Amino acid sequence: MDNFEFHHKSTQSNDYINVIEKHKNELEEFKKYANYLTEKAGKATKNSQKASSYMRSLVRLIIGYETLYGDNIDTLHSFDTYKKLMKITEIERFKEFNKNTNHFYSATFGCFLSYLTYLNSENEEMVDLELNKNTPDKEKSDLIINEEIGSKSIKRKEKRLIQNTYFYPRNYKESLEAKKKSNWVCEFDKSHKTFINESDGKPHVEAHHLIPMAAQGLYENSIDFSGNIICLCPTCHRRIHHSINEDKKVMLKYFYNKRRNIYKKMDIDIDVNELYKMYGILK
Ligand SMILES: [Zn+2]
Numbered sequence: 001m002d003n004f005e006f007h008h009k010s011t012q013s014n015d016y017i018n019v020i021e022k023h024k025n026e027l028e029e030f031k032k033y034a035n036y037l038t039e040k041a042g043k044a045t046k047n048s049q050k051a052s053s054y055m056r057s058l059v060r061l062i063i064g065y066e067t068l069y070g071d072n073i074d075t076l077h078s079f080d081t082y083k084k085l086m087k088i089t090e091i092e093r094f095k096e097f098n099k100n101t102n103h104f105y106s107a108t109f110g111c112f113l114s115y116l117t118y119l120n121s122e123n124e125e126m127v128d129l130e131l132n133k134n135t136p137d138k139e140k141s142d143l144i145i146n147e148e149i150g151s152k153s154i155k156r157k158e159k160r161l162i163q164n165t166y167f168y169p170r171n172y173k174e175s176l177e178a179k180k181k182s183n184w185v186c187e188f189d190k191s192h193k194t195f196i197n198e199s200d201g202k203p204h205v206e207a208h209h210l211i212p213m214a215a216q217g218l219y220e221n222s223i224d225f226s227g228n229i230i231c232l233c234p235t236c237h238r239r240i241h242h243s244i245n246e247d248k249k250v251m252l253k254y255f256y257n258k259r260r261n262i263y264k265k266m267d268i269d270i271d272v273n274e275l276y277k278m279y280g281i282l283k
């Protein structure tokens with residue numbers, strides 16, 4: 001392990017070519033996504049150079065990991081792969097190397113985390129929609145469970161297979177608990193008016209997982225607990241999903257600071273920069 005040198009492994013080397021061949025499609029997808037993010041962040045300038053650099057750095061991280069740990073990376077589309085590659089960041093010589101690249105490798109990890117969360121987000125947001133609906137879709141409602149609430153960290157639930165796709169289930173009681181705590185008003189701004197919901201006669205607020213369920217795979221412990229659920233009016237809910245980065249960051253920072261101690265208590269290790277990445281914000 002000690003002999004591995006971190007350097008800009010040549011794109012002509014066998015190691016490099018092998019990784020490219022093995023993960024061709026996934027790397028292409030990653031590059032496309034990186035391109036989308038960097039263009040969005042770079043205020044409309046074409047930035048495909050940067051996306052290619054992210055991809056090359058990711059390939060070099062895979063080579064580094066496989067060489068250092070004698071283990072093979074089978075797929076890129078997995079939080080387990082992210083966690084494996086992250087082991088490299090604990091190595092002193094890597095820290096030095098990363099510093100010399102102006103932390104480009106840290107940025108690559110950030111982009112990779114963004115990408116993995118993005119891959120799950122469409123599916124997981126469908127379940128969130130069910131959670132907030134009065135008349136759940138029959139198939140999807142199987143993903144809504146009702147268990148007693150504890151205040152200690154618990155292991156994450158198994159994914160469930162529905163219509164050929166895996167989803168994490170949601171505990172309805174946790175979202176109800178979050179709504180109770182919020183007193184059925186928008187947590188971003190208490191003055192936001194909604195309407196009375198016919199299903200429960202309460203003001204309508206929507207449950208949103210601050211650490212998105214799309215990132216559940218990153219954690220061994222469940223992130224489906226009331227402390228991770230914020231209650232928002234419909235406008236603020238759309239805003240945290242779809243607004244420009246500047247606005248998203250204001251919301252994320254505000255809610256993160258309110259919840260950071262709960263995350264500690266629930267054994268969920270996250271800093272605000274990681275949270276930004278999960279929302280597609282690179283910096
Ligand atoms: Zn949401």
Ligand SMILES: [Zn+2]
Nearest residue numbers: 186192233236
């Ligand atoms: Zn609101």
